[in-house]
Amino acid sequence: MRNPTKLLRTVVVAAALTIALVAASLYIARRGSNREGGDHYNSMQGWRPISGNWSRRAGVIFNRNYGRGDMLIAQHSRGADYRIAADVRFDLLFPETEYGDAGLVIRTTDPEQGVDSYQGYYAGIRPNQQTIVLGRASYDWHELRTETLLTPIAVGNWYRLELTVKGCKLTVIATPEGDRPPTRMEYTDDSCLTEGVAGLRSFYAQASWRNVQIARN
Secondary structure (H helix, E strand, O other): OOOHHHHHHHHHHHHHHHHHHHHHHHHHHHHHHHHHOHHHHOOOOOEEEEOOOEEEEOOEEEEOOOOEEEEEEEOOOOEOOEEEEEEEEEEEEOOOOOOOEEEEEEEEEOOOOOOOOOEEEEEEEEOOOOEEEEEEEEOOEEEEEEEEOOOOOOOOOEEEEEEEEEOOEEEEEEEEOOOOOOEEEEEEOOOOOOOEEEEEEEEOEEEEEEEEEEEEO
16 A cells, blocks of 8 residues: 555645646746747837837827937847837828938837937838938937838828847838738848847827737748
8 A cells, every 4th residue: 555645645746746837837838928929029018118108008009209319129039130110100200300200220229218229220110202211320329221112101100110130130121011022122231230229219290009019030
């Protein structure tokens, strides 16, 4: 006959191991969800505002500020080769500024309040010029390339914007709603920034973002 004490100890150890394995699986799944986007980046959890008036409602993240380079940083997104994508919509443009834009940042380090007060890459849409723009910030602004949108954008329209980095190559794809052609742009920065976090950014425009995804290449 088996020892009841030893049997009970075996059952307790097995239960503890099962609980530990389940907890580990949930942690890994949650980490994966953070990297892939999921509910984590479509709520305000996990984001850090760098100026701006940021909020979320019904799955949409808003910036209601009229700021010069407001950012919302995804705190757990640090990496080297990865991409960030989101639907972007302009809610209000200001007629006195001809260069308002909104979009995404990647490989960002040392973000601070103030225009271009960070190191990183930015890809955005400029409705006034009907272009997508790619630039590099190093506490000043270096415009790298622009491309005219194949489909015009206006206030209230959603546009899917994707910014990818792999090595020193950056790729930007802007896709309008409906069965309309995307606009694609590529650029190679020979002395590129190597890693950093991703996020959202607007400049002299009130804008919204939804369906944010951050994933390794």
